[in-house]
Amino acid sequence: MFPAPIYARYIRIVVLEWNDWICMRAALIVKSCSTCFSNAVSLQGSTASSACECWAGAYKYSSAFGNRAIVLVPGRGAQFSTLANRNQRLFAATAIFNSTAGPPGSKGAVTFDRVFSQYLDSGTHTFNVATNGGFTIVSVVKFSVPGEAAMGERKLILARVPKTTM
Amino acid sequence: MIIYRYGDNQMLLSLRNGITQCYIFTEAVIVQNTWLTVMATYASSSRNIKLRAGNVTVSGTCSFAVTDRVFSKTYIGRSNWAGDTYSKGSIVCLYAVDALLSEAEISDISDKMYRGEDTLQSCQTCSRLFLPSFNEWRCLRCLSFCR
Numbered sequence: 001m002f003p004a005p006i007y008a009r010y011i012r013i014v015v016l017e018w019n020d021w022i023c024m025r026a027a028l029i030v031k032s033c034s035t036c037f038s039n040a041v042s043l044q045g046s047t048a049s050s051a052c053e054c055w056a057g058a059y060k061y062s063s064a065f066g067n068r069a070i071v072l073v074p075g076r077g078a079q080f081s082t083l084a085n086r087n088q089r090l091f092a093a094t095a096i097f098n099s100t101a102g103p104p105g106s107k108g109a110v111t112f113d114r115v116f117s118q119y120l121d122s123g124t125h126t127f128n129v130a131t132n133g134g135f136t137i138v139s140v141v142k143f144s145v146p147g148e149a150a151m152g153e154r155k156l157i158l159a160r161v162p163k164t165t166m
Numbered sequence: 167m168i169i170y171r172y173g174d175n176q177m178l179l180s181l182r183n184g185i186t187q188c189y190i191f192t193e194a195v196i197v198q199n200t201w202l203t204v205m206a207t208y209a210s211s212s213r214n215i216k217l218r219a220g221n222v223t224v225s226g227t228c229s230f231a232v233t234d235r236v237f238s239k240t241y242i243g244r245s246n247w248a249g250d251t252y253s254k255g256s257i258v259c260l261y262a263v264d265a266l267l268s269e270a271e272i273s274d275i276s277d278k279m280y281r282g283e284d285t286l287q288s289c290q291t292c293s294r295l296f297l298p299s300f301n302e303w304r305c306l307r308c309l310s311f312c313r
Contacts, residue, residue: 062286062287062288063271065263065264065265065267066263066286066287068265069261069262069263069265069285069286070240070262070263071259071260071262071285071286072242072257072259072261073259073284073285073286074258074259074278074281074282074283074284074285075282076284080240081286082286083286083287095242095243098256102256102258102282103280105280105281106279106280106281106282107282108258108282109256109257110242110256110257111255111256112242112252112253112255112256112257114251114252114253114254115254117244117252118243118252119242119243119244119252119253120241120242120243121239121240121242122239122240123238123240124237124238124239125236125237125240126234126236126237126264127167127234127235127236127237127262128264129208129210129232129233129234129235129264130231130232131234131264132210132265133210133211133265133266134209134210134211134232134264134265134266135167135206135207135208135232135262135263135264135266136205136206136207136261136262136263136265136266136267136271136272137167137169137204137205137206137207137261137262138203138204138205138259138261138262138275138276138279138285139203139204139257139258139259139260139279140202140203140204140257140258140259140276140279140280141201141202141204141255141257141258142199142201142255142256143196143198143199143202143253143254144199144254144256145198145254145255
C-alpha cells in the first residue's frame with residue numbers, strides 16, 4: 001500500500017513474470033473523501049470527510065479570511081458564529097429570531113425590542129486589524145422606531161467591541 | 167468600532183483609540199421599517215475609513231492607526247454605555263472580519279444576506295477544470311447537504 005493516496009486517471013498493470021500462462025486478479029483500494037488534492041478546487045474547503053456537507057457534485061467552500069470572521073448567520077437564530085465554532089460559541093442573547101421577519105427571499109431576522117432591553121453579545125473575539133490590513137463589516141438592518149431628537153444617542157449598535165487588551 | 171443610528175435618519179461609524187475618536191456619518195439614509203444595507207471598512211495602510219448605507223457612501227482618514235485587539239464584547243442592539251437606549255429594529259445578518267474586503271466580496275456577502283444564505287461557507291459546484299473523473303470521484307462522496 002502506498003503511504004499516501006496517489007491521484008491518477010488510469011491504472012496500468014504491467015505483467016513482468018508469469019508461470020505457464022498469464023493470469024491475474026487485481027483490485028484497487030480507493031481512499032474515500034478524506035483529503036482534497038493539493039491542487040484541486042476544494043483546497044479551501046472539504047479537507048476532511050466530516051467536512052463534506054455539500055450535495056453530489058459540489059464541495060464546501062469558505063474564503064481565505066472566513067476563519068477569522070464573526071458572523072450572525074442568516075436563518076440560524078439569534079447566535080453569532082465563527083467558522084471554527086459553528087454551534088458552540090458562547091454568547092448572550094435576549095433578542096428573538098423570527099423566521100418571517102426578514103426581507104423577501106431571506107430566512108428571517110433577529111428582532112430587538114427596546115422595552116425588553118434585547119441585544120446580542122458574541123463574547124470575546126480577536127480582530128488583528130493592523131496585521132491583516134484592516135476590517136470590514138457588512139450588515140442588513142431595519143429600524144422600527146423614529147430616532148430620538150438628541151444627536152449622538154446610540155439607537156442601534158451593530159458592533160460594539162470595547163478594547164480590553166492590546 | 168461602533169456603527170449606530172445617528173440622530174433621526176443618519177448612520178455613523180466610530181473608531182476609538184482610548185479617548186481619541188475617529189468617525190464619519192452619512193446624510194439622511196434611514197427610512198423607518200425599510201431594510202438598509204450597511205457596510206464599513208478600514209484600511210490599515212492608509213487609515214481610510216468608509217461607511218456606506220444604502221446608496222450613500224462617506225469616507226475619511228483617521229489620525230491614528232487601529233491596532234490589533236482582543237475585544238471582550240461584540241454587541242448588537244445595545245452599547246457598552248449604561249446610559250444608552252437599547253435598539254428597536256431587526257437585523258438579518260452581520261459579518262465582521264479583520265480584513266479589507268473588495269467591493270466584489272462585500273457585494274457577494276450582502277447578496278447572500280438577502281437570500282438568507284450562510285456567509286461563512288457555501289457549497290460550490292465542482293469545477294471541470296481538472297480531470298472530470300477526479301472531481302466526480304471526490305465530490306460524489308459528499309452526499310449530505312450544506313448545513
